[in-house]
Amino acid sequence: xxxxxxxxxxxxxxxxxxxxxxxxxxxxxxxxxxxxxxxxxxxxxxxxxxxxxxxxxxxxxxxxxxxxxxxxxxxxxxxxxxxxxxxxxxxxxxxxxxxxxxxxxxxxxxxxxxxxxxxxxxxxxxxxxxxxxxxxxxxxxxxxxxxxxxxxxxxxxxxxxxxxxxxxxxxxxxxxxxxxxxxxxxxxxxxxxxxxxxxxxxxxxxxxxxxxxxxxxxxxxxxxxxxxxxxxxxxxxxxxxxxxxxxxxxxxxxxxxxxxxxxxxxxxxxxxxxxxxxxxxxxxxxxxxxxxxxxxxxxxxxxxxxxxxxxxxxxxxxxxxxxx
Amino acid sequence: xxxxxxxxxxxxxxxxxxxxxxxxxxxxxxxxxxxxxxxxxxxxxxxxxxxxxxxxxxxxxxxxxxxxxxxxxxxxxxxxxxxxxxxxxxxxxxxxxxxxxxxxxxxxxxxxxxxxxxxxxxxxxxxxxxxxxxxxxxxxxxxxxxxxxxxxxxxxxxxxxxxxxxxxxxxxxxxxxxxxxxxxxxxxxxxxxxxxxxxxxxxxxxxxxxxxxxxxxxxxxxxxxxxxxxxxxxxxxxxxxxxxxxxxxxxxxxxxxxxxxxxxxxxxxxxxxxxxxxxxxxxxxxxxxxxxxxxxxxxxxxxxxxxxxxxxxxxxxxxxxxxxxxxxxxxxxxxxxxxxxxxxxxxxxxxxxxxxxxxxxxxxxxxxxxxxxxxxxxxxxxxxxxxxxxxxxxxxxxxxxxxxxxxxxxxxxxxxxxxxxxxxxxxxxxxxxxxxxxxxxxxxxxxxxxxxxxxxxxxxxxxxxxxxxxxxxxxxxxxxxxxxxxxxxxxxxxxxxxxxxxxxxxxxxxxxxxxxxxxxxxxxxxxxxxxxxxxxxxxxxxxxxxxxxxxxxxxxxxxxxxxxxxxxxxxxxxxxxxxxxxxxxxxxxxxxxxxxxxxxxxxxxxxxxxxxxxxxxxxxxxxxxxxxxxxxxxxxxxxxxxxxxxxxxxxxxxxxxxxxx
Numbered sequence: 001x002x003x004x005x006x007x008x009x010x011x012x013x014x015x016x017x018x019x020x021x022x023x024x025x026x027x028x029x030x031x032x033x034x035x036x037x038x039x040x041x042x043x044x045x046x047x048x049x050x051x052x053x054x055x056x057x058x059x060x061x062x063x064x065x066x067x068x069x070x071x072x073x074x075x076x077x078x079x080x081x082x083x084x085x086x087x088x089x090x091x092x093x094x095x096x097x098x099x100x101x102x103x104x105x106x107x108x109x110x111x112x113x114x115x116x117x118x119x120x121x122x123x124x125x126x127x128x129x130x131x132x133x134x135x136x137x138x139x140x141x142x143x144x145x146x147x148x149x150x151x152x153x154x155x156x157x158x159x160x161x162x163x164x165x166x167x168x169x170x171x172x173x174x175x176x177x178x179x180x181x182x183x184x185x186x187x188x189x190x191x192x193x194x195x196x197x198x199x200x201x202x203x204x205x206x207x208x209x210x211x212x213x214x215x216x217x218x219x220x221x222x223x224x225x226x227x228x229x230x231x232x233x234x235x236x237x238x239x240x241x242x243x244x245x246x247x248x249x250x251x252x253x254x255x256x257x258x259x260x261x262x263x264x265x266x267x268x269x270x271x272x273x274x275x276x277x278x279x280x281x282x283x284x285x286x287x288x289x290x291x292x293x294x295x296x297x298x299x300x301x302x303x304x305x306x307x308x309x310x311x312x313x314x315x316x317x318x319x320x321x322x323x324x
Numbered sequence: 325x326x327x328x329x330x331x332x333x334x335x336x337x338x339x340x341x342x343x344x345x346x347x348x349x350x351x352x353x354x355x356x357x358x359x360x361x362x363x364x365x366x367x368x369x370x371x372x373x374x375x376x377x378x379x380x381x382x383x384x385x386x387x388x389x390x391x392x393x394x395x396x397x398x399x400x401x402x403x404x405x406x407x408x409x410x411x412x413x414x415x416x417x418x419x420x421x422x423x424x425x426x427x428x429x430x431x432x433x434x435x436x437x438x439x440x441x442x443x444x445x446x447x448x449x450x451x452x453x454x455x456x457x458x459x460x461x462x463x464x465x466x467x468x469x470x471x472x473x474x475x476x477x478x479x480x481x482x483x484x485x486x487x488x489x490x491x492x493x494x495x496x497x498x499x500x501x502x503x504x505x506x507x508x509x510x511x512x513x514x515x516x517x518x519x520x521x522x523x524x525x526x527x528x529x530x531x532x533x534x535x536x537x538x539x540x541x542x543x544x545x546x547x548x549x550x551x552x553x554x555x556x557x558x559x560x561x562x563x564x565x566x567x568x569x570x571x572x573x574x575x576x577x578x579x580x581x582x583x584x585x586x587x588x589x590x591x592x593x594x595x596x597x598x599x600x601x602x603x604x605x606x607x608x609x610x611x612x613x614x615x616x617x618x619x620x621x622x623x624x625x626x627x628x629x630x631x632x633x634x635x636x637x638x639x640x641x642x643x644x645x646x647x648x649x650x651x652x653x654x655x656x657x658x659x660x661x662x663x664x665x666x667x668x669x670x671x672x673x674x675x676x677x678x679x680x681x682x683x684x685x686x687x688x689x690x691x692x693x694x695x696x697x698x699x700x701x702x703x704x705x706x707x708x709x710x711x712x713x714x715x716x717x718x719x720x721x722x723x724x725x726x727x728x729x730x731x732x733x734x735x736x737x738x739x740x741x742x743x744x745x746x747x748x749x750x751x752x753x754x755x756x757x758x759x760x761x762x763x764x765x766x767x768x769x770x771x772x773x774x775x776x777x778x779x780x781x782x783x784x785x786x787x788x789x790x791x792x793x794x795x796x797x798x799x800x801x802x803x804x805x806x807x808x809x810x811x812x813x814x815x816x817x818x819x820x821x822x823x824x825x826x827x828x829x830x831x832x833x834x835x836x837x838x839x840x841x842x843x844x845x846x847x848x849x850x851x852x853x854x855x856x857x858x859x860x861x862x863x864x865x866x867x868x869x870x871x872x873x874x875x876x877x878x879x880x881x882x883x884x885x886x887x888x889x890x891x892x893x894x895x896x897x898x899x900x901x902x903x904x905x906x907x908x909x910x911x912x913x914x915x916x917x918x919x920x921x922x923x924x925x926x927x928x929x930x931x932x933x934x935x936x937x938x939x940x941x942x943x944x945x946x947x948x949x950x951x952x953x954x955x956x957x958x959x960x961x962x963x964x965x966x967x968x969x970x971x972x973x974x975x976x977x978x979x980x981x982x983x984x985x
Contacts (some may be wrong), residue, residue, distance in 0.1 A: 225963035
């Protein structure tokens with residue numbers, strides 16, 4: 001990977017190193033490069049040496065706020081690099097009382113969207129050695145030379161219809177904002193699914209969910225899954241059967257999706273972390289769409305002060321059971 | 325393993341007619357943990373209860389399942405029977421095999437297995453039942469009456485007479501309500517004010533009654549015995565302590581507004597008392613029309629007031645008080661008949677509603693008591709009364725009967741004849757309804773002695789022509805078209821719920837029917853109770869009713885409130901929620917959802933690695949919890965259990981029904 005952004009990484013490092021080395025924070029949650037050039041994984045930086053590894057490139061998809069749940073047990077004050085979705089995730093944790101605002105310093109990173117390695121190699125049509133980026137274009141270094149592509153065509157699914165690439169909450173904004181986006185196709189698949197007959201739709205989900213390994217990676221990546229003991233692991237009562245069969249897979253994914261009603265911040269980490277590519281975000285988006293239609297537009301995670309629709313009562317709330 | 329006894333009730337043929345009792349008893353013997361099963365014709369009878377009590381002792385039962393009617397009916401009866409035998413009453417479980425089974429099925433082949441399944445579920449749940457204790461709660465010895473009409477006044481007087489302090493909250497500047505607007509009252513024709521004002525004065529003077537006029541209830545929290553209420557006392561801009569009610573201010577006030585009390589037929593001043601016998605005799609300034617508030621000039625009232633009681637700086641005040649019981653007596657509105665275009669209401673001054681006509685009769689009304697047309701000041705010689713405007717009208721979704729119109733129309737026709745002896749009245753009616761002591765006789769007098777022409781039929785159109793109103797209708801008995809050239813038309817517009825009834829209902833936490841009249845807890849046996857314990861209803865806010873009925877209902881509501889206030893302690897709810905704090909993640913969504921503010925955050929300490937970690941979790945105050953279960957279903961990790969309806973118990977029921985067919 002060509003260093004398109006040495007400057008940006010330096011800027012980020014400069015901002016956080018003062019705080020970390022000056023003792024204002026005990027830990028910085030950021031990203032570092034993984035084994036391959038197309039991987040950026042979470043970095044838990046405690047020293048100057050750690051900060052050397054800091055990365056800020058087009059593969060920093062992992063939502064870092066989720067790591068606060070564990071790390072705050074061992075640290076008093078943590079710095080977190082937040083993209084749009086990480087910041088909404090932080091607000092989610094804030095609203096769920098999982099963090100206190102003054103325990104965390106947020107370094108806001110307006111996000112251009114992260115790239116999807118699968119799309120890159122598909123575009124390359126063969127071995128891909130690396131990429132360089134300039135002005136919304138991506139240059140793929142392939143064995144036979146170079147190939148150019150539009151950046152927007154290579155984004156991760158979760159980034160394609162992202163409406164809020166800028167952090168909704170931060171202490172320091174490190175780059176200039178990207179601005180709010182339209183995300184016109186956000187509910188496209190949901191609408192297609194709604195068009196189906198009940199049987200067709202059941203068939204669709206049966207097929208998709210039959211692949212589920214019940215590894216619970218989706219849950220582990222999710223900022224709204226902050227229960228101390230997940231319902232799937234409870235013994236008494238045992239809500240979730242252990243059996244590896246479609247009905248139990250349905251139970252898990254539907255209940256999990258319902259637990260995110262009015263809470264899911266649409267970061268897409270569940271779907272991105274799924275090892276068998278189940279389109280989990282469509283379940284969440286269906287519920288986001290329903291909530292918007294029933295209670296008016298609500299974007300979870302944008303404003304921690306705004307009360308979530310399912311925790312408030314307004315006299316004009318729809319009363320589906322009493323209305324004919 | 326529990327030792328469970330199952331008892332099945334025939335309920336005469338109510339259950340036994342559709343459920344095979346013998347088969348059900350046999351099947352019950354095979355449920356896990358069941359050591360005894362029996363049946364009886366009427367388990368709720370003394371004999372039936374004895375059977376349960378004896379069987380508990382003889383068979384050493386520690387769980388009881390009764391297959392009977394809804395627990396709403398007899399759960400308490402059977403809990404007491406279990407307690408009689410020394411068992412904690414909450415170890416008894418009711419399987420509702422009547423409302424949930426025999427009453428909704430016809431076929432015994434279908435109903436019997438269902439009854440067995442319901443009993444099996446109840447037995448599975450009962451096995452997990454735990455002994456519970458109901459907390460004993462304090463009762464605030466003070467009542468709140470919302471609405472200062474005749475219903476509210478009567479209820480307050482009765483409660484006050486029993487020795488309890490009552491606050492009446494009235495949103496208008498004076499108590500008195502609708503009855504104060506009436507001229508004479510049927511069927512005895514005594515003057516409304518003459519019988520009402522002594523009660524108003526009595527309420528004002530009663531040492532146990534506080535009048536909070538020009539006030540509205542802002543918030544009701546808490547529960548039976550301990551309602552915490554916020555009352556907004558609107559600024560009068562007049563100091564009630566200094567004011568002597570001399571009337572100079574409203575005499576001198578130069579600006580006017582339409583009088584609500586006179587149904588808009590007359591003007592009142594911007595500083596005003598709504599009517600001459602107002603209680604308290606302390607005026608209010610209506611900001612919307614007052615010159616000083618609108619333009620910053622005038623202040624004549626302030627300059628003229630001898631005791632200097634005017635205070636333009638007065639602010640709305642919030643009064644916070646705790647009450648043991650609440651009586652809702654918020655009264656009714658009259659339908660605005662403009663929605664019925666055919667009657668031309670609002671387009672001609674001589675087309676009036678019943679309540680408006682009432683004011684025309686009144687000596688202090690817009691015409692000074694002279695019965696004259698508002699158009700030209702001449703007495704009306706022909707008056708057409710039209711019944712059921714917005715009542716009994718299926719087409720417009722107003723199905724109910726407004727109940728008072730037949731009688732007040734007869735009254736108004738009689739009064740008209742007395743005031744204008746050569747006047748002739750015509751009444752268009754659907755049916756004449758005169759249920760009530762002396763009512764039929766009264767209406768017959770109108771028809772026979774006062775020459776009132778009753779015509780069964782409907783009016784299709786009213787329009788002005790020359791100096792009169794043409795009323796076109798049809799006599800449905802003869803099928804003849806009728807045309808009357810009338811001087812005046814009086815529309816018996818429907819009695820409807822107050823416009824703000826839905827909001828009041830939501831505020832105090834009681835529900836309404838589809839017309840927004842408040843619902844009683846039972847149409848026959850709990851006519852003044854609501855589904856919310858400690859809140860009672862009286863008067864026309866529940867349904868249209870006349871004065872005698874309103875007064876009796878008010879006294880009934882008062883008796884219920886007194887009964888509650890006289891209790892030393894109330895038995896609280898045993899089935900309250902509890903938080904499993906080790907599992908609680910502390911998201912506190914339960915706190916946001918709890919309607920009784922029973923949930924608060926609390927900090928706990930937990931071992932973590934070598935040290936201690938402090939974290940926030942939820943805690944339920946069992947005295948405040950009413951066991952509604954909202955928190956339990958909100959909790960995603962299932963860390964809240966509702967005692968008596970725990971997650972394990974519900975799951976055991978589901979399993980008992982699903983796993984075995």
